Each structure stands twice: as C-alpha cells, then as structure tokens.
Amino acid sequence: MTPILRMERLTRRFGGLVAVQDVDCAVAPQEIVAIIGPNGAGKTTLFNLITGFLPPTSGEIYYREQRITDLPASRIASLGVIRTFQNLVIFNEITVAENVMIGCHRWTRTGLVHAALGLPSAVREDRRVSETAREALAVVGLDKREHDLARDLPFGQQRLLELARALVARPAILLLDEPTAGLSAGEARDLVTLIRRLRADGGTFVVIEHNMDVVMEAADRVVVLDYGEKIAEGPPQAIQRDPRVIAAYLGDEAAEVSVGAADGAHRGGATDGARPGGAARRETQAP
Amino acid sequence: MTRERVALGLLALVIVALPFAVSTAYAFNVLNIIGLYAIVTLGLILLGCSGQISLGQAAFYGLGAYASALLSRDLGWTPWITIPLAIVAVGGVAYVVGLPTLRLAEHFFVLATVGFGIIVNVLMVQLLPVTGGGNGLRDIPPLQIAGVRLVTDRQFYYPIWALTFGTLILARNITSHRTGRALRAILSSEVGAAALGIDVPRYKMEVFVLSAAYAALAGALYAHYIRFISPSPFSLLASLFFLIMAAVGGLTNIWGGLFGAALVTVLDQVIRAEVPRVFPRVGGEYQTAIYGVLLVLIMIFFPRGIVRGALDLRRALSGRSPATQAPRADAEPAEEGRA
Numbered sequence: 243m244t245p246i247l248r249m250e251r252l253t254r255r256f257g258g259l260v261a262v263q264d265v266d267c268a269v270a271p272q273e274i275v276a277i278i279g280p281n282g283a284g285k286t287t288l289f290n291l292i293t294g295f296l297p298p299t300s301g302e303i304y305y306r307e308q309r310i311t312d313l314p315a316s317r318i319a320s321l322g323v324i325r326t327f328q329n330l331v332i333f334n335e336i337t338v339a340e341n342v343m344i345g346c347h348r349w350t351r352t353g354l355v356h357a358a359l360g361l362p363s364a365v366r367e368d369r370r371v372s373e374t375a376r377e378a379l380a381v382v383g384l385d386k387r388e389h390d391l392a393r394d395l396p397f398g399q400q401r402l403l404e405l406a407r408a409l410v411a412r413p414a415i416l417l418l419d420e421p422t423a424g425l426s427a428g429e430a431r432d433l434v435t436l437i438r439r440l441r442a443d444g445g446t447f448v449v450i451e452h453n454m455d456v457v458m459e460a461a462d463r464v465v466v467l468d469y470g471e472k473i474a475e476g477p478p479q480a481i482q483r484d485p486r487v488i489a490a491y492l493g494d495e496a497a498e499v500s501v502g503a504a505d506g507a508h509r510g511g512a513t514d515g516a517r518p519g520g521a522a523r524r525e526t527q528a529p
Numbered sequence: 530m531t532r533e534r535v536a537l538g539l540l541a542l543v544i545v546a547l548p549f550a551v552s553t554a555y556a557f558n559v560l561n562i563i564g565l566y567a568i569v570t571l572g573l574i575l576l577g578c579s580g581q582i583s584l585g586q587a588a589f590y591g592l593g594a595y596a597s598a599l600l601s602r603d604l605g606w607t608p609w610i611t612i613p614l615a616i617v618a619v620g621g622v623a624y625v626v627g628l629p630t631l632r633l634a635e636h637f638f639v640l641a642t643v644g645f646g647i648i649v650n651v652l653m654v655q656l657l658p659v660t661g662g663g664n665g666l667r668d669i670p671p672l673q674i675a676g677v678r679l680v681t682d683r684q685f686y687y688p689i690w691a692l693t694f695g696t697l698i699l700a701r702n703i704t705s706h707r708t709g710r711a712l713r714a715i716l717s718s719e720v721g722a723a724a725l726g727i728d729v730p731r732y733k734m735e736v737f738v739l740s741a742a743y744a745a746l747a748g749a750l751y752a753h754y755i756r757f758i759s760p761s762p763f764s765l766l767a768s769l770f771f772l773i774m775a776a777v778g779g780l781t782n783i784w785g786g787l788f789g790a791a792l793v794t795v796l797d798q799v800i801r802a803e804v805p806r807v808f809p810r811v812g813g814e815y816q817t818a819i820y821g822v823l824l825v826l827i828m829i830f831f832p833r834g835i836v837r838g839a840l841d842l843r844r845a846l847s848g849r850s851p852a853t854q855a856p857r858a859d860a861e862p863a864e865e866g867r868a
Contacts (some may be wrong), residue, residue, distance in 0.1 A: 293724065337712055344714045348726040350707050354735055357706035364706045371707075411725055455699045492753035520724035 252301035276461035293395035322414030557682035572743025584643030588649035591763025593745025623741030653760035665759025779834020
C-alpha cells in the first residue's frame, strides 16, 4: 500500500545545530504512529518540516507520493495534512464555535463574490459548517461553551478546541503535537478512545506524545528520535525494551548530572545555547 | 443576524427619509461627502479585517476619480461605463502594488502605502498633459439617469447613498461567510490560519484589491459629482483622514465605518468653520496636527473604535471587568456581523 506520508533523509540544520538528521519514515493509511524522544529531540521540528512551516535543509517529503517538500504551509494543509500545535494556536478573540468553523475552510468553497452577494449557496454552506462545528464540539465535550470567546477557555479545553478544529478539517492525516498535555487522566483516556475510533473510520495519525500510557495504548508503531536522529522504530512493546531507547532516556538523566561534558560529546561539539529550548529540554519525565 | 437585518432596515429608512428632513444644499453636500467617505472607510475596514492598515487609500480614491473623469471627458463615454472601468483599473493597480508590498511585515506595509500615496499624488501634480497639474481637471461630465443630468447636491444624494448602502451590504456579507472567517483567522494568527489551509497571501491580496476598488468607486463618483478635480483632495492628509474614520469606527467593524465617516466628516466641517474664527492667523497645517493628535488618542484610548471603546468604558465604570463580560458575545452589537 502506498504510504500516506513519507520522509526521505529529512534534515534540518539551525546554524551549527542539526535539529533533524536524515530521518526516513513512512506512515501507512489508518496507522497511528507515535513519535517520542526527550525534549529537544527534534519532534516538533519534524512536524514543522512536514507541514511546511519550516523548509528542510535537505531531504524530501511526499504526501501520497506527491512531493510536498517546498509547498507553502497552507497548500500542504489544504491537501489534507493537518496539525495541532504544542503551544496551542487558538483564535483567541472569536468564539469557540467560530474557531471550529474556520477549521472547515479546507473543504468549503464559498469565495469572495459568492459571499459578497450573499448567494443561497453561501448561506447553505454556512449552515453545514456550523452544524459540523457543533457536532465536533459535542465530540470533544465543548458544546456547552460554543458561544464563549476562545481565550476564556482553560488550557485543557483550548487543547480540545484545537483538536475539534483540526478534526472538522477532515484531515487525511492528522499530526497531533502533545495532544494530552494539559488534559486530565480521564480526558486523556477519552482522547485515546477517540483517536482509535477515528482510525477505525479511516483516519491516520502521527502523535508526538510524552505520556507513555497513551503511547502504549494508542500507537501501532513508535518512532524514537534523539538529537534529531531516528534511533529506533517498532511496535510499542518492543520499543519499551529497546536498549537504545532506554539508553537515550537514561543517558539524558546521566547528562543532567554532568551537563557540559556529556552534551558536548554527544552532539559533536554543538553549543547548548544554539539548541531551541536548550535549557529546558531535559525536564521530560523518562518513560 | 436578525438584529442586524433590523439595523439595515432602519438604515435604509433613514437614508430614504433624510432628504425630507434637510433642505439646504450645504447639508446635502455634507451628507453626500459622508456617503462617499463611508465607502472608502468600508474598504479600509475590510482591509483591517485582515490585520492590515493602509495610508495610501487617498491615492486609490484619486486614481478612481482621475480615471473616470478622463475617460468620460476625453473619450465621451458615459460615466456609467467609465466608473466600473475606473474601479477595475484601480483594482489592477492595487494588485500590482500589492505583489511586492503585501509580503512586508505590518508596519513596513503601511510605509509602502504611504510611499505609493505620495508617488501618485506627485504624478497628479506633475503629469500636466494628462492631469492638468495643480489646476486640475474641469468640465467633467455629470451622471445622467433617464435623461436627467444630476447636477445638484440634492440630486446626487440618492445615487451616492444607494451605493454606500450597497457597499455596506457587500462588506457585511463578505465578513459573515467563509471569507470573513478566514480573515478573522488571519487577523488572530497567520500561523493558525495557514495550518488550516487558508491561503494567507491570497486573502490579503483579495481584501487589498477590494479596498482599492471601494476607494476607486467613491473617487469616481466624487469626480462626476463635484465635476472638478485637482490633486489636493487626494494627498497624504486625505489618506490619514480616511484612516482616522476607520480607526474611529474600530478598524474591523463594518458598522463602525459608517459611524466613523459621519463623525469625522462632521468634525472636519466644524474644525474648518471654527478654527479660523478662534485663531484667525493659523495656516492650513493645523488640520494635519489635529488629525494626527486625534489618531494617536484613538489608538491609545480606543484601539477598538469609539463605539466599542465607549461600551468597554461603561462596563468598567459600572464596576464589572470587561474580561468577565467579554464572553457574552451577543451582547455586543459589533459581534453581530460575525454571526
């Protein structure tokens, strides 16, 4: 089966620092792939490369075997590669319902002229969009708050809002960047159930996740990144026992004790400050 | 939605009824100018919906006026043809101007529009054979409806306000469907918009061209209404003037555009009449100073426009914090366009 998403020797450098290095990876339709790795391992950078928010230094990205390496972000999203953000990108000043309605942009068609004239097609489409939004809000349990301004939601609910907004875009593949951060244990479990249900309906997911319970429960396959490189890949149970993975996490804890020496050796001399979020990157809990 | 329909109905009634309440040519003149400025301001507000500000709107306004005036006067075409032609031509100019400038970050885009406005104004003064230079263009043909030449202020009232009303409806519709949602997304976060497949540069271009088209329509109407044009009403000062109207209205609020145009035009009339009376020896520059200060004050104290600002202020005075009030979006009239 042709992969829905494929990366070929994908590399991104920031000055002397290699954030993502020679990553090869393919995602099959209806697969749930988890990407794990210590903070600063290049997971979010990988998402930024796939979705066109950062140009790769070298390497290629294919969506259904169509090369999307140099396409603008909006073009990649309109093909069906939809993402959420680790730090949340919410349209703060508008209502929860309208946030989700904007998610329908990809498959709606009303243009400037139709809208300006208020043609029946525009009105019909609006009705469909607002119904879709309401359904999606019900799915994530935010239907009671549809009239509130998005900025007034607590963090966890904003994350669910972002998820609902991504879902109504009808993504061919959905990239979730730490979707359970800020959620309660119950909400996280609900999220896993939802993802598995959507996969059964034909959805494909790539999930950056720190919560290993979620990873073990949801993922078909786990990709482990460390210092930008893919160090392991396989089913969750195997990954949990993989000595390289254990070393990457435990090695990091050792590195915390003697930061300077270990870091310098490990990365071949790249300076710590050049690494995005360098200072905070070892705070992640080991699995 | 329905409440906005009522507001539109009321506005239509007021527009139809006003001529029965006023009689002087001066009053009609002020009303007509308000209508024209409201069209320009609505364009600026559409642009504002995408998070952009233009200080070159008077150039588009002037280009529309010169284009329609020249086409109708020198080629003998009816203004009913030359006005749409002028709008399309100015839209094309805006597209060409937008190609390089819309890539610029916000404040650099504003600077680029200032530069464009100055260039156009200089051309109006210097291209003597075409524009007549500082002496301007005379004998611009008037509009004709059913064989009647529209030459008085009163005759022009309905055509102008019909178009003002029409452009208001268009702007309202644009901001209340898919395009409007895309614009609000862009205004809030360009990254978030792009992540959902919204082509940010395309939408910015669309509203920029549209705002120029609005200005061109008003300019062309102005030319056939006043029937004499010269470069001075299309200077940077006029652009500032339009921006103040939009800022008074609240930059992203369609209804505010109408309000801003009316308030600032009336204020301008008062200033013109009163300042020379109080300070007999001041030159014309005082206007610039007054508008500059006004713009700064609005931006500091009422960044969301005077109407919204007043609402916020009332809430603050009544002891409830705006933050706890904000969620009730339907309590704010300006939110209606988003329904």
